[in-house]
Amino acid sequence: MTGPAVLESQRVRQDIRAGRITGTSRGLAHGFVQCNLAILPKEYAFDFLLYCQRNQRACPVLEVTDPGSPIPNKLAPAADLRTDCARYAVYRDGVRTEDRTDITDLWRDDLVTFLIGSGISIDGALENAGVPTHKDRWVLRTALPTESAGPFRGEMIVTMRWLTAQQAITATQVTSRFPFNHGAPIHLGDPAAIGADLKAPLFGGPVPPVPDGIVPVFWACGVTPQSAAENARLPFFIAHAPAHSFITDLPAQALMNA
């Protein structure tokens, strides 16, 4: 007898829950949507949902759980949000005080989880179109303001990729078709035009001078809502640790535009 088919996403989450996978989710379960997590008390949930609505390019909300429920009914009904992300970042009063691989003992009945589409989800589509995704990629602060909601505010965080002109065109075409995973670029060309801070990348190491023939291309990044939540200095807030996104059962192609 054979059992029911197990999705690659489910298999990877089982390995994460069992502690067999503890590293980045980048490259895992290609083709399935990955989500950034924002877990916060219901008291702040309206303002945070409103912040996401007002800044959809950076914060595409794909699911919001009911208060206290650790189950993402739509995106991964067999998952447990307390154990199935490889690494969580726990914030207290706006400061990242510890990282965890399991937040079961921190769980509360008033916690609401936001699952926010991650740009990692479309790496597969970019690779299939001949756009490399594993190098020359940085996450940067910018001077672009986001629209605030309640205590949530701050500048847009972007992913910068270095591409050839042809790759930049292809990447624009491909990502435009995934509006619920950050969509089209928000800028291309001169990093200074959006105040991109090349001196202190959040991820990706030092930024060398832009080589001839290379076009920097910028997408809104899912670190933006996390940064806004840090700025809000909530007493308690949990996020996925950067590059350790939650893997859903939703095929990325299901979020494609017509």
Add this chain to the structure above:
Amino acid sequence: MTGPAVLESQRVRQDIRAGRITGTSRGLAHGFVQCNLAILPKEYAFDFLLYCQRNQRACPVLEVTDPGSPIPNKLAPAADLRTDCARYAVYRDGVRTEDRTDITDLWRDDLVTFLIGSGISIDGALENAGVPTHKDRWVLRTALPTESAGPFRGEMIVTMRWLTAQQAITATQVTSRFPFNHGAPIHLGDPAAIGADLKAPLFGGPVPPVPDGIVPVFWACGVTPQSAAENARLPFFIAHAPAHSFITDLPAQALMNA
């Protein structure tokens, strides 16, 4: 001297505010996005925003005002939401108790306004593509459940259009490009497959038998959130009156997909 250019949307809103226009917004300011309004106390705003997030096809939220503010800063910064809709429906305990052309004296500091994309916005695009929009159109209840959030719940309300097969294909293509105005059809063909209630249309008059060569095509309708708010039996709730949508300054084409 000539003054600054006045948008057609602004001119129409001035006529509405002055009482010179009191009828349907259908056909007015073609090409500008029209919005359904849901105005409710902040106490219910999270659950309602969550209901919209969970049912985006029916409830595409384009803007949410800050509590107490009657100004839609993004969609029509010169407008006043208390006077610039031609007709408002006022609900108390879930019952439509009166219609108003002005809600200034009902305004409260805790009211939050949701501006939700209306299918009326893309009539122009359909007409341009050769799809008639002014006849053979009904709004119907269905048996399709929406996903609830807090007290907001109920079945999906749909717009049914009778089209030729070729028009049905064209209309699917055109509307797919406007995901923030209900997007692609949710069904086509047999009305019974979605439990569409042909006996009691909410708008459009009695439904005759489907003629040969005609395909009924169904889109999620912006009456859905209004119906969910009725079901929630909120003590106080204001909506636009059906077919009297709020006209924004946003060109419908600005919401098009890539």
